[in-house]
Amino acid sequence: MLVALVSGGLLAASFEPLTWWWVTPFCVAGLAVSVAGLTPRRAWWPALVFAVAFYFPHIVWMRAVSTGAWLALAGIEALFYAALGPVLVVLMRHRAWPLWGAGAWALAETVRSSWPFSGMPWGRLGFGVMDTPVAPALAYVGATGVGFGLALASFCLAAALLRLRAGTRTTATGARAPATGPRAVVAPLATVVVLVALTGLAAVFPVRLAVSGQATVAAVQPDVPGAGNDILAGFREVTASTVRETVALAAAVDAGQVPRPDLVLWPENSTAVDPFADAETNAGIRRASEAIGVPVVVGAIVDGGPGEVLNQGLVWEPGDRTAEDVTERYTKRHPVPYGEYIPARDLLEDLGVPIGNFGDLALIPRDMVAGERTTPLQVAGIAMADAICFDVGYDDVLHDQVLGGAELLAVQTSNATFIATDQVDQQFAITRARAVEAGRWLVVASTNGITGVIAPDGSVVAEVPRRSTATLLEEVDLVEGVTPGVRVGRYAGWGALALTAAGLALGLRAGRRRVPGTMEEHDPTSPAPPHPS
Incomplete structure (x- = not known):
């Protein structure tokens, strides 16, 4: 819970007005670390803490409209991040979970930016990279692609940390850990290096039309x-x-x-x-x-x-x-729903709901089309x-x-x-x-x-x-x-959906026990490892 709280709060600080952009990968990694080893039902709670710590401060400016509008909008948007907790737990049953997890993060950003009603796009990772080395990549992969890349790098860092931690624990108990410890972090860290290199290339060779x-x-x-x-x-x-x-x-x-x-x-x-x-x-x-x-x-x-x-x-x-x-x-x-129009106004009026009695809603006598x-x-x-x-x-x-x-x-x-x-x-x-x-x-x-x-x-x-x-x-x-970024943007949401679906299918099929945090398979019929007396 503490890791989730700190990670979410620092992610809010990565956007304006503080723009601590360098904390972003560690914050998103913190979400994965906070749910690792939990059941999907329990993973909801630290993910919700992360979501509240991030989104409520991020759009605190909505209080200029009303406190109720701020609480309602931030609460709805926080639920999308909270839902990532159980999804990540299922995805983490597979060794390549950082890839599937990045797809799930990009999918959550895409869906909440368009639903319910018109959605709310504020807080996407791709919007927090201006004046950073990552910004030129927007022209190549778009805002959704940049968000996916940042999430992938973040989850690779989390995977490396979890594998190191699992290796330390299994060594202390004498259990075998074929894919934990220093050797197990090569793949995720190598992925981070590749992503950094690609980002550097985007900066050295910017798109010019x-x-x-x-x-x-x-x-x-x-x-x-x-x-x-x-x-x-x-x-x-x-x-x-x-x-x-x-x-x-x-x-x-x-x-x-x-x-x-x-x-x-x-x-x-x-x-x-x-x-x-x-x-x-x-x-x-x-x-x-x-x-x-x-x-x-x-x-x-x-x-x-x-x-x-x-x-x-x-x-x-x-x-x-x-x-x-x-x-x-x-x-x-x-x-803007409830700011420039009232969704389902006709239905509410047919049901006898007195819209004019709901404070600021009385200031919206006509719906913006x-x-x-x-x-x-x-x-x-x-x-x-x-x-x-x-x-x-x-x-x-x-x-x-x-x-x-x-x-x-x-x-x-x-x-x-x-x-x-x-x-x-x-x-x-x-x-x-x-x-x-x-x-x-x-x-x-x-x-x-x-x-x-x-x-x-x-x-x-x-x-x-x-x-x-x-x-x-x-x-x-x-x-x-x-630009490639505009072309990619048309299909990025569908790509994120495909990655998430594939990851969930693999994760749900994985029924055998694994060492916590390692994504390693173990035969549940094998003898238990010896314990020191």
Whole structure:
């Protein structure tokens, strides 16, 4: 229990804000060590301790929404890691269990990132490697592949430790230990060496895609009035500030102080009301787009059907006025359950459940509908992949658009609710990982932080401080082609499922007794080893 508690807590410290990335392999190895030798029924408990120690601190920022939301979400996600305990015990009956265990870890990350509802991708090992030697591997094997590799190295370390420990114990009792002790750790440690070497090769020979051209992009950060954490309280000022920044950029362009951008990116919730239904908002957007003379990608809340709302990126051309004019749109594909929509609302209402009596749920009168677009936006002749806020954590959003020919990546986000928490830094790290994985430049526009421009190697070229009003103007490369990491990402989950299934089949078939921690088979009919008198 103590090993599990420490390992889980340190794994949380490997992510922002501490970023103690070097502890990651030892933390994941600690989970395996904590369940070794237990029955599947008992292994649940140390795995649950590990899960709680990791995930509750990792997303403590959810308390900015409500304590209940934090406890519920962290509790659900912790169950996925807790389930790994019994699975690992079964897998450890086979000598090659680190391989099967890494598949199980990757499978758990994949499943919990998509279920229940839309899942929660925060806390994947592949998102915690920025500014480490492992980061370049994202372009080769994707976030899931990096998580698998880290888990494999971790479980190999655990296997070596368990075999050394088993060898010491059997020697003390006089029992035979044909695969324990120093010789037994050669294979797992050799695997770790190979993984380290492959990681080094990825850093020495990074993926480089063909550059098809250049573009100048602008990203606006308008800031949020007051404490900065309630965008709805001052949503008109947010829109007005965004318009002013764009008009000021246009004036600087006209004065010859800066080059004219090819496009301007506004953040999510740059307008919190439907710009086609609200005259004031519509006029402000038209004034800004006509002043700058290029397309403006507006982050807008747009009315949907009855009781529905859409979170969209609208490509607003100069001269556009109505919904029929704006034909290029991206709709957020992964709305947040209980934050942007209430799952099974109709069923709950039919059952007579008073949704309006459940605190913050009363603030969600309409359900946000998920989008289905998988192709990039066409903006000023540029194929641009768009993601809105939490969308960036889900593989399918940017992967699909890159496979559809996206030359540039963009993220429109509003982290105002979490502006005083570590969520902002965690999401920016995920965003940087996506740039490396796709091998493309990425532009982020946020309401009050963090707005920035990221290069294909994950380096931050430009950044606007939190709680400030500013506009970034940068020249970026347009890239064509697809990295191996994006291609692998489409099938990584299925590969993890196959490995886990194979490992469980082998583990369940192994019915003979084994020396604890060694994965060595023993004939239960053989005489018991002699004991010293």
